[in-house]
Amino acid sequence: MKKFGINALLIVLAMVIAACGSNNANSSQEPIKVYTHNDSEEMQDLVKGLKEETGIEVDVLRMSSGEAWSRIESESPNFGAEMQWGMLHSFALKAEQNDFLESYHSPTWEDVPDNFKDPDGKWYGWSYWFNLLAINTDILESKGLDKPESWEDLLDPQYEGEIVLPDPGTSGTAFLFVSTIMQIMGEEEGWKYLEKLDQNVAQYTKSGSAPAQMVAQGEYAIGITWDQAVFDRVEEGYPVEAVFPTEGVGYDLDVIWMFKDAENQDQVKEIIDYIGSENGMEEASKHRSMVTKPGFVGTVENIDQYLIDYDAVWAAENRERVMEEWRTKFSN
Amino acid sequence: MEIGSQQRSLQTRPFLREWKRLWSEPLFAIATIILALSIIIFIVAPVFAVLLKSFGIGTGDFTVANYEKFFQTSYYINSLLNSVKAALISTAAVVLLSVVVSLYVTRSQSFVAKTYRGIALLPLVAPPFIFSLSLIILLGRNGVVTQYLNSWFGWEFSIYGFWGVVFAQIIGYFPVGYMLVESTLRTTNTSLEQASQDLGANQWKTIFNITIPLAKSGIIKAGLLVFVMALADFSNPMIIGGGLPFLASDAYLLVVGQQNIEMAAVLGVFLIVPSLLVFIFQTYFLKDTNLETISGESGGNNAPLKGTVKRVITTVTTIFIAFISLMFIMVVLGAFVKIIGINNAFTLEHFSNQTGWDSLYNSIVVSFFGALLAAGLGILQGFLFARKAIPGKKLLEFLTLFGLAVPGTVMGIGYVLIFNGPPFFLTGTVMLLVLNMAFRKIGVGLEAGISKMHQIDTSMEEASQDLGAGPYRTFWSVVLPLLTPAFVAGFVYAFMTAMVSISSVIFLVSPGTNLAATYILNLAEQARIGMASAMSFILIVIVLGCIGLLKILEKKSGVKV
Numbered sequence: 082m083k084k085f086g087i088n089a090l091l092i093v094l095a096m097v098i099a100a101c102g103s104n105n106a107n108s109s110q111e112p113i114k115v116y117t118h119n120d121s122e123e124m125q126d127l128v129k130g131l132k133e134e135t136g137i138e139v140d141v142l143r144m145s146s147g148e149a150w151s152r153i154e155s156e157s158p159n160f161g162a163e164m165q166w167g168m169l170h171s172f173a174l175k176a177e178q179n180d181f182l183e184s185y186h187s188p189t190w191e192d193v194p195d196n197f198k199d200p201d202g203k204w205y206g207w208s209y210w211f212n213l214l215a216i217n218t219d220i221l222e223s224k225g226l227d228k229p230e231s232w233e234d235l236l237d238p239q240y241e242g243e244i245v246l247p248d249p250g251t252s253g254t255a256f257l258f259v260s261t262i263m264q265i266m267g268e269e270e271g272w273k274y275l276e277k278l279d280q281n282v283a284q285y286t287k288s289g290s291a292p293a294q295m296v297a298q299g300e301y302a303i304g305i306t307w308d309q310a311v312f313d314r315v316e317e318g319y320p321v322e323a324v325f326p327t328e329g330v331g332y333d334l335d336v337i338w339m340f341k342d343a344e345n346q347d348q349v350k351e352i353i354d355y356i357g358s359e360n361g362m363e364e365a366s367k368h369r370s371m372v373t374k375p376g377f378v379g380t381v382e383n384i385d386q387y388l389i390d391y392d393a394v395w396a397a398e399n400r401e402r403v404m405e406e407w408r409t410k411f412s413n
Numbered sequence: 414m415e416i417g418s419q420q421r422s423l424q425t426r427p428f429l430r431e432w433k434r435l436w437s438e439p440l441f442a443i444a445t446i447i448l449a450l451s452i453i454i455f456i457v458a459p460v461f462a463v464l465l466k467s468f469g470i471g472t473g474d475f476t477v478a479n480y481e482k483f484f485q486t487s488y489y490i491n492s493l494l495n496s497v498k499a500a501l502i503s504t505a506a507v508v509l510l511s512v513v514v515s516l517y518v519t520r521s522q523s524f525v526a527k528t529y530r531g532i533a534l535l536p537l538v539a540p541p542f543i544f545s546l547s548l549i550i551l552l553g554r555n556g557v558v559t560q561y562l563n564s565w566f567g568w569e570f571s572i573y574g575f576w577g578v579v580f581a582q583i584i585g586y587f588p589v590g591y592m593l594v595e596s597t598l599r600t601t602n603t604s605l606e607q608a609s610q611d612l613g614a615n616q617w618k619t620i621f622n623i624t625i626p627l628a629k630s631g632i633i634k635a636g637l638l639v640f641v642m643a644l645a646d647f648s649n650p651m652i653i654g655g656g657l658p659f660l661a662s663d664a665y666l667l668v669v670g671q672q673n674i675e676m677a678a679v680l681g682v683f684l685i686v687p688s689l690l691v692f693i694f695q696t697y698f699l700k701d702t703n704l705e706t707i708s709g710e711s712g713g714n715n716a717p718l719k720g721t722v723k724r725v726i727t728t729v730t731t732i733f734i735a736f737i738s739l740m741f742i743m744v745v746l747g748a749f750v751k752i753i754g755i756n757n758a759f760t761l762e763h764f765s766n767q768t769g770w771d772s773l774y775n776s777i778v779v780s781f782f783g784a785l786l787a788a789g790l791g792i793l794q795g796f797l798f799a800r801k802a803i804p805g806k807k808l809l810e811f812l813t814l815f816g817l818a819v820p821g822t823v824m825g826i827g828y829v830l831i832f833n834g835p836p837f838f839l840t841g842t843v844m845l846l847v848l849n850m851a852f853r854k855i856g857v858g859l860e861a862g863i864s865k866m867h868q869i870d871t872s873m874e875e876a877s878q879d880l881g882a883g884p885y886r887t888f889w890s891v892v893l894p895l896l897t898p899a900f901v902a903g904f905v906y907a908f909m910t911a912m913v914s915i916s917s918v919i920f921l922v923s924p925g926t927n928l929a930a931t932y933i934l935n936l937a938e939q940a941r942i943g944m945a946s947a948m949s950f951i952l953i954v955i956v957l958g959c960i961g962l963l964k965i966l967e968k969k970s971g972v973k974v
Binding site: 112114115116120121122124125128129139140141142143144145147148151152154155156159161162248250251283284285286287288290291294295298299300301318319404408 | 549553554555571573651655656666668669670671672752754755756766767768771829833840841922923924925926927935936938939940941942944
């Protein structure tokens with residue numbers, strides 16, 4: 082009979098766990114399912130802000146933007162999430178083209194300039210971000226390396242094995258970099274540049290934030306990454322410096338959207354309202370260099386001088402072709 | 414993990430007669446059919462889907478273009494070569510270390526030996542890629558050790574790349590090899606060793622000419638298993654590979670980064686073929702080992718080690734065990750300090766991570782039910798297969814056990830292919846994760862069930878029948894209680910491995926059903942070593958806690974697990 086004891090105990094345990102599971106689900110409404118490419122830490126704060134303000138709970142799955150996009154494409158028309166909170170502008174344009182998005186006109190976004198949102202309310206740009214170099218000043222000093230000032234400087238052989246770049250196949254940060262280079266130099270010159278740069282690249286990471294983190298921890302001297310990833314590390318006290326390459330940087334609008342046929346549309350709308358609200362933008366501005374709502378200053382000022390006239394539509398239209406060429410060139 | 418089952422006498426009865434006999438007990442027949450169908454849907458179909466996809470079937474006509482592309486692209490060839498080379502080196506090292514550590518542990522009764530044994534098995538409770546993280550903390554370009562080497566000797570090196578992957582694999586897969594080798598060495602007939610020594614052979618000679626040849630089957634089995642596991646390793650190349658191509662991680666990146674499932678399927682086939690070969694070899698050619706020897710009965714006392722032999726073996730073992738411990742210490746330190754090696758101030762902030770805790774909760778639920786199903790169904794299957802005439806039994810058993818051998822990446826891709834559309838629509842559900850875990854581990858339950866059934870004499874059941882109990886009552890009141898220890902053993906093992914497994918479920922997680930191991934990998938990809946260490950630490954503590962709980966249960970109830 083004792084042997085049955087274990088059986089019985091296991092069954093009871095199973096029931097307890099099952100009960101916990103269903104309790105959690107019933108205690109409030111089902112959490113809203115969200116995809117994001119934002120960093121885990123940033124998302125944690127944003128989600129907390131949302132919950133305090135609206136009481137809505139969300140379940141977040143973080144993926145790099147390229148990864149998220151291929152998931153969305155393969156899942157269509159049955160998306161595994163109800164909304165996207167943080168994604169590349171160019172993917173919003175593609176998603177709109179493919180009819181993946183639900184429109185909603187949110188009142189809190191009315192004062193946001195028209196070029197940051199879709200006229201049909203299918204996507205909203207909540208912040209924008211740009212490429213940036215993270216430089217580890219300790220390593221530069223100890224190895225006697227010059228501080229790079231421009232994209233061109235990165236080709237210098239002295240940086241061989243010291244540069245970390247994300248993989249544009251998975252990382253939106255890296256794709257922004259690649260298309261920025263194309264737009265600055267022209268496509269042909271751009272490929273030549275990338276081929277030379279490849280000689281100096283120590284490794285390609287999956288996530289666009291990883292290079293900043295690795296540089297901060299002293300693994301490599303130079304990381305090609307995005308703005309806030311660098312500023313956060315600087316603020317945390319690492320020997321890291323942000324470098325704006327002199328040729329200028331491309332920027333990308335970071336967007337949110339509701340997926341077509343989302344289950345709990347009312348709540349998703351509430352979330353969209355919150356992100357566009359004063360409180361939502363206030364919270365976002367703590368984590369982003371620039372937010373789109375007028376009257377809110379992000380973590381960096383006077384940014385315009387560094388930005389090139391980046392063409393997101395070109396990026397959206399040419400992504401597949403550019404990536405195919407990237408693969409044949411660098412995955413061989 | 415314990416692949417390979419006892420070969421039983423071939424059934425010669427005609428198929429129809431078996432079929433009729435099966436239906437004489439309809440409940441068992443229905444159970445069998447449900448089991449068979451589930452195995453086909455959840456193990457066979459996904460693997461076939463990958464196979465078909467690699468030949469372009471499903472979206473187009475039969476084509477070998479994908480394979481041509483594979484062989485024409487140096488990137489893929491490199492990825493194959495890297496995977497094979499790393500797997501070979503890791504296997505050689507694991508086997509060698511397994512023999513050394515096993516010799517030490519089985520030939521010493523001391524407290525130290527018991528402690529070493531515990532530490533040697535410890536990597537089982539951590540996600541396999543944890544050691545990549547530790548290696549980066551220790552030996553990265555700015556690692557804790559690297560810093561000193563650099564300032565003292567001016568040495569500069571980078572652990573990223575091929576050797577990083579190899580080291581991480583050696584530690585991660587060591588317990589698998591070790592368990593098998595140790596149990597064979599433990600059960601070696603000691604009289605042969607004694608005879609050898611009585612005849613004047615020294616200890617080296619005895620070890621090389623008697624001990625190791627006697628343990629041959631265990632060693633070969635360990636080597637083969639570690640080889641396929643290392644070949645299919647997915648997470649270490651992602652973290653420490655430094656962008657070097659490896660088969661399993663490339664297959665994953667092809668799916669998630671490029672939507673190129675055909676090519677991923679081709680890479681998957683290169684993972685399946687070696688697993689299949691090794692599996693067939695183990696099942697049909699290495700018959701003398703089974704789960705019973707693995708769980709280890711202590712034989713007579715092995716001759717204690719002496720002299721130089723003892724010194725060499727003790728030294729190697731101690732260094733290696735110290736290294737494993739160091740890896741775990743790094744994870745614990747990494748979890749509790751701001752940024753290890755740079756800012757060593759104590760902090761708990763890495764633990765304040767709601768998403769992390771949610772994913773841990775999911776992991777426990779999914780692993781619990783997955784293991785419950787794996788052990789329960791597996792053992793039911795073991796009973797049916799051992800006692801009932803089932804047509805096509807051999808094949809079904811083969812397919813069930815093959816579930817253990819299929820590389821996770823392949824299974825994951827297969828599940829994406831099959832369950833992402835009609836008629837199933839299971840993607841994004843906890844159910845799919847549970848099913849995936851359950852059917853990847855169901856072979857564990859089956860092995861445990863079959864070997865237990867072989868120990869139970871049929872006379873017990875016959876007595877029950879003679880006393881008037883029907884077949885179901887007999888099953889419920891006689892057989893089931895006897896199977897409980899096998900169930901618990903299967904459950905514990907399946908639960909433990911499910912908690913830390915990643916390569917398959919990473920394709921299947923969704924918002925709200927993210928699992929701890931995949932979440933930790935994601936943190937590691939963002940290079941958030943502190944948070945990743947903290948979550949790993951909690952995961953390890955939970956798994957250890959569960960094992961401890963079951964050990965207590967085992968003692969209290971007197972059931973040997």
